[in-house]
Amino acid sequence: MLKFGDGEFVPTTRQSAGVFTKEVTFDEIATYPIDVKLAVNQNSFSFEDVETIKIIDELRKITSLTATPNIERNTVNLKWTYIGKVDYFRIKYGTSQTDLRLGITSSKPEATLLLADPTVAYYAQVFPVDEQGVINGEASDIITILPIKKPAICGNGIVEEGEACDDNNLRPEDGCSTKCEIEIKKPEHNGAEAVVEPTCYTDGIPLSSMKIGERYYITR
Numbered sequence: 001m002l003k004f005g006d007g008e009f010v011p012t013t014r015q016s017a018g019v020f021t022k023e024v025t026f027d028e029i030a031t032y033p034i035d036v037k038l039a040v041n042q043n044s045f046s047f048e049d050v051e052t053i054k055i056i057d058e059l060r061k062i063t064s065l066t067a068t069p070n071i072e073r074n075t076v077n078l079k080w081t082y083i084g085k086v087d088y089f090r091i092k093y094g095t096s097q098t099d100l101r102l103g104i105t106s107s108k109p110e111a112t113l114l115l116a117d118p119t120v121a122y123y124a125q126v127f128p129v130d131e132q133g134v135i136n137g138e139a140s141d142i143i144t145i146l147p148i149k150k151p152a153i154c155g156n157g158i159v160e161e162g163e164a165c166d167d168n169n170l171r172p173e174d175g176c177s178t179k180c181e182i183e184i185k186k187p188e189h190n191g192a193e194a195v196v197e198p199t200c201y202t203d204g205i206p207l208s209s210m211k212i213g214e215r216y217y218i219t220r
């Protein structure tokens with residue numbers, strides 16, 4: 001028989017030899033005295049020095065974490081499930097699994113992370129925190145967010161993110177550099193602009209120009 005707090009003695013369930021169990025519901029986080037009595041054939045034996053039971057906290061735990069990339073925006077939407085009463089969540093993330101340097105706080109079980117470099121992997125973990133931002137529960141596992149974009153390849157003829165041009169080669173001095181930056185040479189006579197018409201002459205000599213996007217640039 002078990003007495004929990006101010007309650008009555010209640011029978012326990014014999015689980016195995018010498019092991020009895022009783023599931024108890026409590027309302028508050030507190031320390032409760034417990035009392036145990038052995039009842040055999042109308043006789044009951046009380047035990048002294050029975051411990052108190054300290055209910056220190058309810059269980060708070062992030063139970064799952066998923067990431068959905070948004071390729072257009074270079075962001076990842078995180079969603080997670082949790083158990084317990086959680087007021088705030090702290091999301092830590094970064095490009096090193098052992099050093100999650102970045103962090104944001106959310107009051108909802110979701111958050112959007114802006115990926116500064118979408119061509120590398122990120123790692124993220126969610127923690128339950130209190131109003132002061134102190135961790136007060138069990139964190140999620142660390143998840144891996146795979147690169148959401150391939151790195152741009154200069155010279156493949158496709159203008160990709162981070163490239164101003166791509167002329168399908170890795171030659172410099174032809175208007176588009178080896179790093180896919182636009183190369184513009186200053187015109188040699190007054191009045192001309194770096195951006196020119198396709199047929200532009202300097203001192204009677206046609207300028208060599210190159211069409212990049214909708215504009216022509218002087219290349220020499």
Ligand SMILES: [Ca+2]
Pocket residue numbers: 152153154155156157158159160163166
């Ligand atoms: Ca390219």
Ligand SMILES: [Ca+2]
Pocket residue numbers: 167169170171172173174175176177178
């Ligand atoms: Ca080039």
